[in-house]
Amino acid sequence: ATTAPLTFATTRNPAPASAETREAVLADPGFGKHFTDHMVTIDWSIDEGWHDARVEPYGPLQLDPASAVLHYGQEVFEGLKAYRHADGSVHTFRPERNAARLRNSAHRLALPELSDEDFVNAIRELVTIDEAWVPAAGEGKALYLRPFMIAYENFLGVRSAHTARFMIIACPAGSYFSDPTKPVDIWLSEEYSRAGRGGTGAAKCGGNYAASLLPTNEAYANGCEQVLFLDAAEEKYLEELGGMNIVLVGADGTVSTPLSDSILPGITRDSVLELVEAAGHRVERRRISIDEWREGVASGEIVEAFACGTAAVITPIGMLKSPHFTIENPRVDADSLSMRIRAKLTGIQNGEVADERGWLTRL
Numbered sequence: 001a002t003t004a005p006l007t008f009a010t011t012r013n014p015a016p017a018s019a020e021t022r023e024a025v026l027a028d029p030g031f032g033k034h035f036t037d038h039m040v041t042i043d044w045s046i047d048e049g050w051h052d053a054r055v056e057p058y059g060p061l062q063l064d065p066a067s068a069v070l071h072y073g074q075e076v077f078e079g080l081k082a083y084r085h086a087d088g089s090v091h092t093f094r095p096e097r098n099a100a101r102l103r104n105s106a107h108r109l110a111l112p113e114l115s116d117e118d119f120v121n122a123i124r125e126l127v128t129i130d131e132a133w134v135p136a137a138g139e140g141k142a143l144y145l146r147p148f149m150i151a152y153e154n155f156l157g158v159r160s161a162h163t164a165r166f167m168i169i170a171c172p173a174g175s176y177f178s179d180p181t182k183p184v185d186i187w188l189s190e191e192y193s194r195a196g197r198g199g200t201g202a203a204k205c206g207g208n209y210a211a212s213l214l215p216t217n218e219a220y221a222n223g224c225e226q227v228l229f230l231d232a233a234e235e236k237y238l239e240e241l242g243g244m245n246i247v248l249v250g251a252d253g254t255v256s257t258p259l260s261d262s263i264l265p266g267i268t269r270d271s272v273l274e275l276v277e278a279a280g281h282r283v284e285r286r287r288i289s290i291d292e293w294r295e296g297v298a299s300g301e302i303v304e305a306f307a308c309g310t311a312a313v314i315t316p317i318g319m320l321k322s323p324h325f326t327i328e329n330p331r332v333d334a335d336s337l338s339m340r341i342r343a344k345l346t347g348i349q350n351g352e353v354a355d356e357r358g359w360l361t362r363l
């Protein structure tokens with residue numbers, strides 16, 4: 001059934017951050033630390049459906065200790081960015097893809113589904129009221145948007161909640177990694193898996209990230225910033241990193257990436273593959289074993305690897321470390337395919353390269 005788009009009631013923050021505070025944050029935003037003045041909330045109940053859409057001052061939630069999300073992790077989220085162009089306008093990148101993925105995630109977690117239109121309108125509401133928080137053009141920064149949905153029923157029975165809440169918060173964001181000029185080193189988790197067949201691997205739900213934290217600590221302890229997961233069944237095939245997809249580049253320009261139904265279908269990865277395919281590269285979506293990568297680098301057939309995602313953008317992978325071996329990617333220079341594709345993608349997002357595919361939505 002189609003329902004009319006929701007309308008949003010707005011309560012302006014009576015005490016927004018001062019311009020001075022905001023400018024200080026925008027000068028050095030980091031990632032996920034400083035939030036804007038407002039947030040979006042839309043409530044859902046099994047009887048009323050989506051209702052009470054609103055923009056309010058950013059602030060803490062009141063959660064009953066029996067709230068289902070605190071016990072059974074019934075939660076999904078998204079991540080996308082708003083980019084400022086040189087003419088001052090603000091755009092998001094393929095937001096309808098995030099809307100569709102949120103619906104897929106919600107379906108898997110037995111949460112209600114929100115329409116594309118309500119999702120994009122909610123983004124527009126928040127970015128419009130907090131426009132001053134969108135970083136200036138040309139600095140490699142953007143406003144990171146975090147839509148999420150939680151079970152919001154006070155009930156300890158293990159069943160899907162009858163009430164839920166969708167929200168969006170936003171934070172100015174620079175680089176996700178500690179040193180954006182350096183390739184990232186990643187750690188191969190030999191002990192832990194991220195997701196198995198039939199599980200929640202393809203959904204963007206908090207539980208997947210909770211499961212990645214212990215192996216990520218192991219990565220940190222070994223001087224790496226991300227963990228690489230292999231498939232759970234055979235412990236042999238590349239899946240993805242804790243918070244990004246992985247792509248390998250061959251000496252002949254072939255671009256390959258794992259095919260798996262237990263990884264997050266990344267919008268950045270999809271866009272990258274479409275761009276490189278259009279530029280004449282062969283693109284392979286298939287199972288790739290860790291041995292194939294290792295042997296490919298040793299024989300010179302594989303020359304680059306990169307991580308990609310909204311937060312990570314495109315970051316070359318320097319080294320893969322494991323308890324038993326390392327893989328050192330030979331190419332991490334500025335003229336690598338990773339860096340060229342990064343320039344093209346960020347050029348589109350920032351309005352410096354023509355948006356031939358209609359990927360941008362002006363807010």
Ligand code: PLP
Nearest residue numbers: 243244245264266267268309310
């Ligand atoms: N894989 C995981 C586990 C992620 O958290 C992300 C980031 O959202 C991605 C892949 C990349 O997805 P996207 O490019 O849509 O941001």
Ligand code: COI
Nearest residue numbers: 079080243309310311312
């Ligand atoms: C994103 O890229 O949007 C994510 O959610 C991944 C996380 C590492 C922040």
